[in-house]
Amino acid sequence: MTDTTTPAMDPVCGMTVDPDKAHAAGLTSEYNGQTYFFCGKGCKLDFEEDQAKYLDPGYKPSMEM
Ligand SMILES: [Zn+2]
Numbered sequence: 001m002t003d004t005t006t007p008a009m010d011p012v013c014g015m016t017v018d019p020d021k022a023h024a025a026g027l028t029s030e031y032n033g034q035t036y037f038f039c040g041k042g043c044k045l046d047f048e049e050d051q052a053k054y055l056d057p058g059y060k061p062s063m064e065m
Pocket of ligand 1: 010012013014015038039040043
């Protein structure tokens with residue numbers, strides 16, 4: 001298998017994101033040496049506001065605001 005585009009998960013809403021598209025659209029964020037991908041600007045901004053909240057194992061990704 002030569003699958004170079006492993007789908008990524010938006011840590012904020014739980015949506016599956018195509019890393020290539022997210023990268024092209026600038027919807028990525030780096031935190032602790034890891035790159036995260038987002039479905040949209042809202043999720044990226046939410047994440048950058050409070051990374052720890054969204055990376056907490058107890059956080060359940062959801063579309064709710
Ligand atoms: Zn999202």
